[in-house]
Amino acid sequence: MDTPFATTDWQPTRPPEPEDVDLTDRLPTLITTLAAQTKTLYAHPYDPHSWLHRAKTLTELRYPELAVGDAHKALLLCRTLLSRLGEGEGRWELGHRMGFWMMRDEDCEGGGEVLEDGVGGVSGDEKAGEQERRITDLQSEAWRVEVGNLCKFPEAEEGRFSPRRYPWMRAEHRVRGDALLAVSNEEFAARTGRRGRRSALCEVRRHAFGKSGTDGRDSPDILGVFVTQDLPDGTFLMLDRSKTWGCIGPGPGGSVVNLRGGDGCANPLHPNMASDDAADDLRWVRGRAGVYAADIITLCRFLLCCKKDGVAHPLDHPLIARLTPLYRRQKVRLFSLEADFAIPVAWLQHLGIDVFADPNYDTWVLFEIKARENNNSWSDPLHHCVSPLFSLFNHSCEPNVTWNTGKDCVTLGIALQKDVKAGEQLFVFYDQYVEDQSLEKRRDRMWRWLEDDCRCSRCVREAAIEVARSSAVRDGGVGGSGSGGGDEKGSLDWDTAEKPVFPEDSW
Ligand SMILES: C[S@@+](CC[C@H](N)C(=O)[O-])C[C@H]1O[C@@H](n2cnc3c(N)ncnc32)[C@H](O)[C@@H]1O
Numbered sequence: 001m002d003t004p005f006a007t008t009d010w011q012p013t014r015p016p017e018p019e020d021v022d023l024t025d026r027l028p029t030l031i032t033t034l035a036a037q038t039k040t041l042y043a044h045p046y047d048p049h050s051w052l053h054r055a056k057t058l059t060e061l062r063y064p065e066l067a068v069g070d071a072h073k074a075l076l077l078c079r080t081l082l083s084r085l086g087e088g089e090g091r092w093e094l095g096h097r098m099g100f101w102m103m104r105d106e107d108c109e110g111g112g113e114v115l116e117d118g119v120g121g122v123s124g125d126e127k128a129g130e131q132e133r134r135i136t137d138l139q140s141e142a143w144r145v146e147v148g149n150l151c152k153f154p155e156a157e158e159g160r161f162s163p164r165r166y167p168w169m170r171a172e173h174r175v176r177g178d179a180l181l182a183v184s185n186e187e188f189a190a191r192t193g194r195r196g197r198r199s200a201l202c203e204v205r206r207h208a209f210g211k212s213g214t215d216g217r218d219s220p221d222i223l224g225v226f227v228t229q230d231l232p233d234g235t236f237l238m239l240d241r242s243k244t245w246g247c248i249g250p251g252p253g254g255s256v257v258n259l260r261g262g263d264g265c266a267n268p269l270h271p272n273m274a275s276d277d278a279a280d281d282l283r284w285v286r287g288r289a290g291v292y293a294a295d296i297i298t299l300c301r302f303l304l305c306c307k308k309d310g311v312a313h314p315l316d317h318p319l320i321a322r323l324t325p326l327y328r329r330q331k332v333r334l335f336s337l338e339a340d341f342a343i344p345v346a347w348l349q350h351l352g353i354d355v356f357a358d359p360n361y362d363t364w365v366l367f368e369i370k371a372r373e374n375n376n377s378w379s380d381p382l383h384h385c386v387s388p389l390f391s392l393f394n395h396s397c398e399p400n401v402t403w404n405t406g407k408d409c410v411t412l413g414i415a416l417q418k419d420v421k422a423g424e425q426l427f428v429f430y431d432q433y434v435e436d437q438s439l440e441k442r443r444d445r446m447w448r449w450l451e452d453d454c455r456c457s458r459c460v461r462e463a464a465i466e467v468a469r470s471s472a473v474r475d476g477g478v479g480g481s482g483s484g485g486g487d488e489k490g491s492l493d494w495d496t497a498e499k500p501v502f503p504e505d506s507w
Contacts, residue, residue: 001168001362002038004031009167012062015160015332033057045357048077048138055145064149064159065335069363071146072341073356078139085132150337157337163371165325166364173315173325175221180321181206187389191238201237202227202426204392209455224394225426235416237401242385242410243319244301245271271297280304285343292339294384298373299366300347307351313360314369323372323391331447340370375449383409390414395449396427396456397435397442403428427456439463
């Protein structure tokens with residue numbers, strides 16, 4: 001975010017509104033301003049002005065979820081400043097940009113001592129009342145920016161957005177490197193290698209859907225799991241234990257839905273793990289997050305893993321780095337000030353991370369993790385998990401692999417349900433409930449996980465048949481004779497089939 005990006009990479013997350021002005025001319029300036037303000041934040045992380053200024057730029061650039069995060073940080077800093085105004089019986093005073101406190105000259109030998117972010121400066125001779133007015137003015141402004149980005153306010157502290165790839169994301173966080181694939185393949189070998197035999201039954205490969213990347217997608221980075229040898233139907237492939245899960249039930253009275261305010265799962269360990277420190281009790285998150293508990297616990301668990309494993313940037317953590325970083329044309333979603341910002345930030349502070357001074361934990365990083373988690377998670381009525389190896393399997397509406405949840409609810413058993421030949425890709429059904437539905441209904445449902453139409457063999461085949469049928473009808477032909485329908489089986493023209501219309505299609 002501290003380096004200007006190409007205007008062509010700009011993809012706002014806020015859905016368009018009728019009153020939106022054309023930003024083409026202003027875009028280069030806004031992008032430069034964003035980079036400059038981010039650098040200022042590195043230098044003055046406790047200065048509420050800096051956060052507020054960037055919140056305004058992010059509002060103009062139409063990133064409401066990030067603008068809310070910055071405005072809220074300005075508010076938190078203002079609150080802290082106000083609470084400390086009365087402290088020290090007037091011995092402390094605010095620096096001129098308010099990001100630091102200074103000891104009054106008469107109390108400090110040698111002059112003002114800079115206490116917080118190390119910024120020097122000459123304090124004015126402001127009275128406490130004047131200082132309080134300055135801070136409350138700033139606080140009101142930050143609050144206006146915050147609620148201006150929460151389109152559901154005042155009914156709810158929620159806004160609308162559509163997860164997109166943030167244009168400032170570094171290349172190594174966008175594309176998964178060979179080292180990461182090697183780590184995944186070691187895990188596959190460890191999980192699938194049979195006793196006394198070291199070779200893996202399957203492995204991760206690039207170009208999972210072929211080498212002709214479509215729609216500007218980076219096809220080498222589309223990963224999939226491939227079998228390394230001929231194997232018969234029923235072969236048990238592996239157990240994959242989730243390293244992170246959110247437990248969403250049962251609620252009070254045994255209900256399987258953890259309603260807002262519900263106590264959640266009856267398992268005293270969930271959502272903690274036996275290896276967790278008592279201090280890192282994620283039940284706190286579960287209690288506070290209400291209906292969002294599953295997603296937010298998963299996010300907080302990821303952050304805990306980063307802390308435990310000493311990883312400086314969360315997107316470098318192998319559990320997070322391997323998750324699909326693709327978010328094109330996703331449906332519009334709601335974000336919540338409490339669940340997506342306040343809880344993760346409080347959790348980070350609990351983990352000892354300075355959310356103001358550590359740019360690795362900027363708000364966009366939290367949303368990036370959440371988007372990846374959404375793209376790669378599986379759930380049953382009670383659990384919401386991200387399983388490291390399972391997350392690398394692609395979906396097919398005619399799968400050759402089946403998966404079942406273990407007794408502990410977080411371990412998956414993965415087995416073949418067809419004979420497969422060496423080199424074949426392994427596919428699972430992401431949502432078996434729609435197996436018997438039409439092409440349109442299946443694709444519609446699959447948008448929960450896929451950023452585009454399903455490209456599995458069954459959908460491709462059925463879409464081609466539909467194209468052939470509609471062109472036969474258009475040409476006035478009967479029963480497809482002379483339409484070449486048979487030739488289109490398996491054709492790559494399937495993508496011309498009529499698509500369901502989603503709100504973001506009008507972007
Ligand atoms: C759980 S991940 C599977 C691994 C993923 N291909 C990767 O590169 O990490 C789910 C993502 O894979 C892609 N995908 C999986 N199955 C697909 C399908 N049938 N059609 C199109 N994309 C698919 C989508 O990008 C989806 O968001």
